[in-house]
Amino acid sequence: MAVLAQTGFVSQGKSAANNDHEQLGLTYSLTPISRAILKGEPGGLSPMVSFILGPVIQDPLHSLGEWLKSESPSPCTPFVMKHGKSLWEYAAQDEGLNQSVNEAMASDGPMIARLMMEKRGRQLFQGLRTVVDVGGGSGGLAREAAEAFPQVEWRVLDLPHVVAGLEGTRNLKFVGGDMFNAVPSADAVLLKWILHDWSDEESVKILKRCKEAVLSNSKKGKVIIIDIVIGDESEEDEASMGIKLCFDMLMMTVVQGKERNEKEWANLFQEAGFTEYRITPLEGIRSLIEVYP
Numbered sequence: 001m002a003v004l005a006q007t008g009f010v011s012q013g014k015s016a017a018n019n020d021h022e023q024l025g026l027t028y029s030l031t032p033i034s035r036a037i038l039k040g041e042p043g044g045l046s047p048m049v050s051f052i053l054g055p056v057i058q059d060p061l062h063s064l065g066e067w068l069k070s071e072s073p074s075p076c077t078p079f080v081m082k083h084g085k086s087l088w089e090y091a092a093q094d095e096g097l098n099q100s101v102n103e104a105m106a107s108d109g110p111m112i113a114r115l116m117m118e119k120r121g122r123q124l125f126q127g128l129r130t131v132v133d134v135g136g137g138s139g140g141l142a143r144e145a146a147e148a149f150p151q152v153e154w155r156v157l158d159l160p161h162v163v164a165g166l167e168g169t170r171n172l173k174f175v176g177g178d179m180f181n182a183v184p185s186a187d188a189v190l191l192k193w194i195l196h197d198w199s200d201e202e203s204v205k206i207l208k209r210c211k212e213a214v215l216s217n218s219k220k221g222k223v224i225i226i227d228i229v230i231g232d233e234s235e236e237d238e239a240s241m242g243i244k245l246c247f248d249m250l251m252m253t254v255v256q257g258k259e260r261n262e263k264e265w266a267n268l269f270q271e272a273g274f275t276e277y278r279i280t281p282l283e284g285i286r287s288l289i290e291v292y293p
Contacts (some may be wrong), residue, residue, distance in 0.1 A: 001028055009034050043110040051104035052250070056083070056090070056097055060253050079254045087254055092161055102137045102162060105193070109140025112192060112226055113148065115282040124224070124290075125149050125188070132157055132186040132213065134179050134206070135194040138166055142190075146172040155184055179206055183213035192226040193286075196247070197257040200268060207272035211293050225289040229279060230261040243285050265289065 005012040008031055015025045030038075039046045051057065060078040067078040075081040083090055091098045116124060125131065125145070129152065133142040136156035146154040146169060153171050156163065160176035168174055175184060180202075183189060189210040195203045207223065214221030230236075230244050244259055251257040260268070262279065269277050269291050280288040 001026075004028075004034075045107050045111075047100070047103035047107040051100045054100065056100075057250075057254060059083075061250075064253060076256055077253060088159075092159070098161065105137040106140025109142075109144050112141055112282075112286075113144035115284070115286075116226075116288060117148070119280050119282055119288060122149075124288075125152060128152055128187040128221075130155070130186040131188045131190055132175075132184050133190045133192070134158075134183055134210065135191065137162060139168075139172065139174065141192055142172055143169075155186070157184060179209060181209075183209045185213055185216040187214065187219060187221045188224055189213050189221070190224045190226075194227075195225065195257075195268075196227050196251055196259055197255045199256045199258075200264075202256075203268050204272045207268060207274070207291075211273055215293055220293055222293075223274075223291040225291065226282075226286055227289065228259045228285055229265060229281070229287040229289070230259050232261075240285055247285070 001010065001012070004010045005028065010028045011031050013027045013029065015027045035041065036044055037046045037049050038044050060082040063078040063082045067075065067081050070081070077086075079087055085093075087101075091101050128149075131145070131152055131154050133139070133145075133154065133156045135158055136142050137158055139156045142154050142156050146152070150171055154173070156166075156168075156172070156174045157177050157179060158174070159178065163174040163176050166174045177184075179194075191206070191210070195206065198206065210223045214223060228244050228247060230241075230248070236244070248259040251259060265279075266277065274291045274293055277289055277291045280290075282288055
């Protein structure tokens with residue numbers, strides 16, 4: 001408890017004595033950090049923490065040394081070296097992992113929706129009639145957005161086994177498909193924490209499909225990306241830089257992705273045929289990137 005108090009995970013205080021013979025005791029209470037991962041807390045990040053700290057994700061990290069020393073051709077990631085299959089193949093075959101992934105990705109939806117509104121307000125979706133959330137899982141973010149913008153038609157595109165059995169609402173529908181093959185036509189396409197899962201080559205393929213989607217209805221739309229942007233060391237505080245680099249290592253270990261700096265993002269956009277972009281940092285480690293054909 002002393003360690004948790006020192007790191008700010010809990011706060012420490014002293015309890016009052018009932019009489020002169022009792023000694024003061026120590027009390028501990030939750031802080032915003034620990035309250036955010038309470039199980040069952042509305043908008044809490046407990047599913048995200050459970051997923052990242054679970055053995056399926058943590059075991060490959062212990063194979064990093066072996067993977068780095070392995071001779072070519074080696075497994076594409078430590079995850080494949082440990083489990084013999086990719087994360088996506090594993091999740092497609094294991095219902096428990098599939099549920100864990102979906103719950104983790106949905107858990108930060110309310111928080112991201114709030115941060116988007118705080119930074120860009122209603123202007124972000126102004127004039128939009130249709131939005132597709134690509135790789136949106138069980139709709140953690142889309143459900144929040146659909147409620148906040150009832151005049152917009154929202155669709156969540158994900159793999160068939162991910163969206164199977166999910167029920168939408170009046171202005172929210174779930175669509176089974178593959179973002180590498182096609183993205184439904186829309187005024188805007190949303191990518192929350194998707195591109196950092198993939199290599200540059202695969203990310204360009206995804207962005208090209210998104211570009212086709214926002215141009216297919218003869219109206220110039222946009223792509224909205226929620227992801228990490230690594231800044232210069234002089235621009236980043238030590239804690240944020242540390243967390244971003246840890247996620248970069250996690251992407252290298254679990255999938256064939258990475259975190260990117262602004263120049264790397266700009267190169268992706270240019271290669272995919274986009275002409276301009278706008279980056280708005282959100283509270284925490286992620287940014288809102290609006291990209292235009």
